[in-house]
Amino acid sequence: MLSIWEKESFLEYDFIVIGAGITGLSAALSLREKKPHASILILERGLLPTGASTKNAGFACIGTIGEKLHDISLLSEERVVQLMLKRWEGLQLTRKRTGDSNIDFEQNGGYELLLEDKSESINKIDYLNTLLKPYFEKPVYSIASHLIPSFGFNKKMVKGMVFNHVDGQLHSGKMIQKLWQLCGEQHIKIITGAEVISLHESDKQVQIVAQMLNSPESAICFAASQVLVCTNAFTQKLLSDVQVCPARGQVLITSPIPDLPFKGTFNFDEGYYYFRNLNNRILFGGGRNLNFEAENTTELKLTETVQHKLEWYLREMIVPGKPFSITERWAGIMGFGKDKAPEVRRYSERICLGVKLNGMGVALGSKIGEELALLSIA
């Protein structure tokens, strides 16, 4: 039962964004740039954003050669390059908005570790550099195998290494917090603990029913002229005809390892595994390719299979012979599509989608948010 004060103050908006991850927050900020006087509300089901944006590894990267070769088998060369550029542009937009020091941004580059006979990436360096030549001053990829001994990796397992000088890294929590703060400064309201359970569109507006988690009696009906859906992996629960496949990512962090000899971001196995030096601790994640079916879930749980494999790689390959313990473990949920392309489209007259960030939203999220905002006012 709502009071007249609540009805007159909280319920009606020009734009409602659903989801307060990087895509939703960025979409709201881009909307504000175009619509200085519009009323904008973000509804977020968690008390904190509860998808991927505050649970990721903070790699701000355009992609490894192994990943790109895989992408080119699914999309055309042109689309793969476009997607890399979108990641690059998205990152520049985030940096411009937040300021590097507020999000601990560092451009230390990214390395692809080549295991066993995976020398294909080295053979394709010139090919990828030629595709990217019109857009970057220097060749993006170069051989870095000579650094393997000084980084301390197990030479029997790591056969080669490719460096990418444009990749960066950041603190995902600080990034979301800063975007959140900017939303506040731009008079964009955010309500947390509000799960949108249904959308009802008429020719005048969309009614958005939201409630506290598992509490139907708390339901409130909001209304907006336009709705921007930024719920990534969780979209199908709200709009059952939108195909976004959830994919869980598991992460762990080690205790401090003195004099950790590497910095930058590191990937192997087509990007299915990734690690970085986080203040002399290793943040290490991935392994969903060990059991795609089990990891195709929205459940925020850890599995022994993945966690054991991560620890095994740490001990055998990444820091062999160095003592450490595991101090943190968590999981987050990504949203994937059949190909690697994100989906920004009009779903209906008054509802637009910006979903399927395909595990690369740290760099891409601001760009997708911007594209979505422009679409919603077109």
Ligand SMILES: Cc1cc2nc3c(=O)[nH]c(=O)nc-3n(C[C@H](O)[C@H](O)[C@H](O)COP(=O)(O)OP(=O)(O)OC[C@H]3O[C@@H](n4cnc5c(N)ncnc54)[C@H](O)[C@@H]3O)c2cc1C
């Ligand atoms: C473990 C892990 C590591 C990763 N590492 C990297 C990386 O290093 N680099 C990289 O680029 N990408 C990485 N990613 C992927 C990246 O985090 C995502 O692509 C990006 O965060 C997606 O942002 P988003 O805003 O679209 O979705 P999300 O961050 O998932 O945000 C969606 C939000 O919508 C909310 N929501 C969902 N349904 C509803 C509803 N019905 N009502 C209200 N709110 C709702 C959710 O609670 C959530 O907060 C990683 C992901 C994971 C899980």
